Amino acid sequence: MTSKNKINEDLANERRKCNFNIEEVTYILDGGKEKTLQRKKIEDVALNGGASVDDIPEEYLSARERYENAIRKSCIYTNIVKNEVLEITGIENYGSPVLRRTGDAFFKDISPFMLHLGMFVPSIIGQCTAEQQATWLPRALDMKIIGAYAQTELGHGTFIRGLETTATYDPETEEFVLHSPTITSYKWWAGGLGRTANHCTVVAQLYTQGKCHGTHLFIVQIRDLETHMPLPGVKVGEIGPRMGFNTADNGFLGFNNYRIPRMNMMMKNAQVLKDGTYVKAARHGKLTYGTMVFVRVTLVGEASFNLAKAVTIAVRYSAVRRQSELRPGSIEPQILDYPTQQHKLFICIATAHAFQLTASWLWNTFTAVQAEMKKGNVDTLPELHALSSCLKALSTSDATAYIEQCRFACGGHGYMLSSNLPFLYAFVVATRTYEGDYTVLLLQTARFLVKAWEQAESGKVVTPTVAYLNRHFTTNGKMIWDNSPEGIIRVFQSVAAGKISLCVRSIRNRITSGMDHEDAWLMTTVQLVNAAEAHCRSVILHTYWNEIVRLTKHSSDNVKTVLNQLVMLYLTYWALERTGDLLRYSTISENDIDLLQRQYEELLVKIRPNAVGLVDAFDIRDEILQSTLGSYDGRVYERLMEEVQKNPLNKEPVDPSFHKYLKPLMKSKI
Numbered sequence: 001m002t003s004k005n006k007i008n009e010d011l012a013n014e015r016r017k018c019n020f021n022i023e024e025v026t027y028i029l030d031g032g033k034e035k036t037l038q039r040k041k042i043e044d045v046a047l048n049g050g051a052s053v054d055d056i057p058e059e060y061l062s063a064r065e066r067y068e069n070a071i072r073k074s075c076i077y078t079n080i081v082k083n084e085v086l087e088i089t090g091i092e093n094y095g096s097p098v099l100r101r102t103g104d105a106f107f108k109d110i111s112p113f114m115l116h117l118g119m120f121v122p123s124i125i126g127q128c129t130a131e132q133q134a135t136w137l138p139r140a141l142d143m144k145i146i147g148a149y150a151q152t153e154l155g156h157g158t159f160i161r162g163l164e165t166t167a168t169y170d171p172e173t174e175e176f177v178l179h180s181p182t183i184t185s186y187k188w189w190a191g192g193l194g195r196t197a198n199h200c201t202v203v204a205q206l207y208t209q210g211k212c213h214g215t216h217l218f219i220v221q222i223r224d225l226e227t228h229m230p231l232p233g234v235k236v237g238e239i240g241p242r243m244g245f246n247t248a249d250n251g252f253l254g255f256n257n258y259r260i261p262r263m264n265m266m267m268k269n270a271q272v273l274k275d276g277t278y279v280k281a282a283r284h285g286k287l288t289y290g291t292m293v294f295v296r297v298t299l300v301g302e303a304s305f306n307l308a309k310a311v312t313i314a315v316r317y318s319a320v321r322r323q324s325e326l327r328p329g330s331i332e333p334q335i336l337d338y339p340t341q342q343h344k345l346f347i348c349i350a351t352a353h354a355f356q357l358t359a360s361w362l363w364n365t366f367t368a369v370q371a372e373m374k375k376g377n378v379d380t381l382p383e384l385h386a387l388s389s390c391l392k393a394l395s396t397s398d399a400t401a402y403i404e405q406c407r408f409a410c411g412g413h414g415y416m417l418s419s420n421l422p423f424l425y426a427f428v429v430a431t432r433t434y435e436g437d438y439t440v441l442l443l444q445t446a447r448f449l450v451k452a453w454e455q456a457e458s459g460k461v462v463t464p465t466v467a468y469l470n471r472h473f474t475t476n477g478k479m480i481w482d483n484s485p486e487g488i489i490r491v492f493q494s495v496a497a498g499k500i501s502l503c504v505r506s507i508r509n510r511i512t513s514g515m516d517h518e519d520a521w522l523m524t525t526v527q528l529v530n531a532a533e534a535h536c537r538s539v540i541l542h543t544y545w546n547e548i549v550r551l552t553k554h555s556s557d558n559v560k561t562v563l564n565q566l567v568m569l570y571l572t573y574w575a576l577e578r579t580g581d582l583l584r585y586s587t588i589s590e591n592d593i594d595l596l597q598r599q600y601e602e603l604l605v606k607i608r609p610n611a612v613g614l615v616d617a618f619d620i621r622d623e624i625l626q627s628t629l630g631s632y633d634g635r636v637y638e639r640l641m642e643e644v645q646k647n648p649l650n651k652e653p654v655d656p657s658f659h660k661y662l663k664p665l666m667k668s669k670i
């Protein structure tokens with residue numbers, strides 16, 4: 001074995017200690033053995049040509065070079081996908097999470113094509129008629145046209161109804177006239193729009209026959225396909241440096257009475273006929289928001305995957321890193337042996353599991369709702385919207401906090417860009433804002449919860465995710481504390497019910513004392529966000545536990561044990577985080593809290609020997625991790641030194657600035 005492929009001895013020891021079958025856990029997380037094998041096959045095809053094709057790491061490049069390099073790699077990756085991977089997966093899997101995952105081997109930051117695949121293509125699939133899909137989809141999938149999703153404007157992101165771009169129908173020419181009437185109506189932020197896209201989905205206020213019908217979606221060509229020049233009437237560019245996303249060429253876009261054919265309105269849910277007659281969406285007023293719901297659903301899996309990457313890096317590094325001494329003269333311990341380090345990291349492993357299983361469950365819910373909607377039934381849409389909103393909010397917010405925790409857990413080296421942790425953080429922190437801000441989405445869930453509360457109060461049976469509200473009206477007093485998993489989940493549901501109840505009471509009291517409904521709601525929004533968070537927490541706890549029980553039914557004993565330890569750690573961790581709520585809404589005592597604390601500390605000890613095995617089970621290839629600290633072989637210090645060799649600043653022993661500036665300064669007299 002050469003030193004290049006030698007495994008660090010501490011990491012090798014950790015793997016010898018691991019007492020469960022790692023592959024079995026990988027299969028569970030991937031959704032079955034077949035899916036794992038398929039993923040591995042795709043990764044082999046996509047990555048074996050050597051994915052990270054950068055001679056100089058992208059962080060050393062200028063903005064121009066970085067963008068060009070990102071386009072170069074996007075094209076390499078797209079060709080691999082088109083020519084080799086889709087042979088295995090079929091075209092319908094173009095945007096699958098596996099391809100998303102494999103793509104990370106090519107980019108530390110973001111591919112300028114991400115929004116094309118993540119939102120432009122889904123908007124064609126979700127918002128176009130079959131005839132329109134036949135026109136646009138094959139060209140988009142084949143990258144003959146490249147798109148972005150331009151919804152947000154300088155003046156409005158959250159409040160979609162406030163968007164100002166107009167699309168006015170002209171029956172004479174059977175065209176829509178797109179116009180940006182104010183500076184605040186300029187589209188702002190759309191990924192891939194600034195330099196890359198030649199088309200985009202534009203969200204604009206639809207006017208026809210002198211009447212505004214609210215926001216609708218349009219497919220708009222913005223650049224010439226041969227010259228890539230912006231078309232007359234289109235003003236487009238890049239918005240400038242930002243925190244992360246620097247290779248995504250986020251753009252701005254304005255229109256000056258720019259005409260597009262009538263059939264470029266996405267007409268699955270509402271139509272404008274040739275004569276200008278508006279035909280309203282028959283089924284539900286918010287179906288034009290469908291692409292956002294789809295992306296929110298996928299973002300829960302994104303949160304899980306990125307957290308899995310961060311904790312893989314931090315746990316492997318913590319097994320390799322030795323620091324301090326416990327007793328004078330004793331060998332320095334691996335930092336993973338410190339309970340405080342375990343406290344930082346094991347919750348991240350458990351959270352990645354919780355989010356992965358919740359993401360799969362949410363995806364199944366999403367596809368079931370889609371199937372119902374195809375039959376014309378939209379009854380389950382409000383629950384899906386409430387669920388996808390709060391799960392997107394919480395998973396992205398928790399993942400952000402825990403990825404930062406993983407970075408802190410790596411000390412100084414966690415700040416190195418080559419660790420990949422700063423990139424992961426910058427990518428994930430944005431997910432808390434884009435596709436619906438954290439607070440705004442929790443308030444959407446709160447609307448649903450208050451309505452569900454009112455239904456339960458009037459004796460109606462409510463939908464499964466809020467069924468605990470029916471129980472709330474049949475039990476008296478505080479929920480009896482019970483330290484079993486089911487008991488902890490029940491208490492969390494009682495906390496949610498209690499908080500929703502307080503919100504309803506506050507709103508009613510405020511109305512009774514003279515406020516109108518809007519003000520009463522507004523004054524209660526701090527509590528409403530809190531209640532929605534509690535509801536979502538209970539959904540995650542419940543789903544994680546249920547899924548582990550279901551998925552480990554036929555697992556080997558050791559896999560069952562370690563996955564149970566993790567889910568118990570998760571439940572105990574959150575119980576301890578929320579002792580205030582538990583004291584308020586359940587019969588938990590001081591003594592019970594002491595027991596919970598002890599249980600938590602014992603779980604850290606039990607999980608410790610399997611920690612490296614657990615992160616190995618995420619099965620994230622080194623090319624995808626792209627981390628000096630987290631590679632499978634644990635050659636942390638060697639990789640940090642190798643990376644230094646790539647630093648252009650080290651190319652010459654003396655920097656030209658010495659002669660230009662430093663030396664004159666040193667020679668100058670005071």
Ligand SMILES: CCCCCCCCCC/C=C\CCCCCC(=O)SCCNC(=O)CCNC(=O)[C@H](O)C(C)(C)COP(=O)(O)OP(=O)(O)OC[C@H]1O[C@@H](n2cnc3c(N)ncnc32)[C@H](O)[C@@H]1OP(=O)(O)O
Pocket residue numbers: 094095096099100103114115117118119149151152157158159160161191286289290292293295298299302381382385434435436437440444447448
């Ligand atoms: C290589 C392979 C790649 C594969 C790709 C996979 C990658 C995946 C990862 C990343 C992918 C993409 C990256 C994405 C980048 C970012 C892109 C963006 O950010 S795009 C812009 C997103 N913008 C937003 O999310 C805006 C947020 N705002 C809103 O959603 C809405 O305005 C609002 C919901 C906050 C309010 O809307 P409004 O119309 O004002 O509605 P009301 O509040 O009045 O509610 C009325 C009523 O409607 C219900 N409602 C609202 N929204 C929905 C919905 N979506 N579905 C169903 N129902 C909805 C709401 O609950 C109310 O109901 P009531 O019954 O009246 O209570």
Ligand SMILES: Cc1cc2nc3c(=O)[nH]c(=O)nc-3n(C[C@H](O)[C@H](O)[C@H](O)COP(=O)(O)OP(=O)(O)OC[C@H]3O[C@@H](n4cnc5c(N)ncnc54)[C@H](O)[C@@H]3O)c2cc1C
Pocket residue numbers: 115149150151152155156157158159188189190191245250430433434435436437438439440443
């Ligand atoms: C990296 C990145 C990529 C993006 N990509 C795209 C893209 O491809 N396409 C696209 O169209 N957009 C994109 N966006 C825009 C993104 O969707 C919006 O920024 C996001 O939806 C938040 O809207 P906003 O910026 O208007 O925030 P604001 O709504 O102005 O939020 C500012 C503050 O106000 C609060 N607030 C706002 N409304 C309310 C309310 N009703 N109640 C209580 N509090 C409220 C928020 O909680 C927040 O604290 C991107 C953004 C980022 C950061």
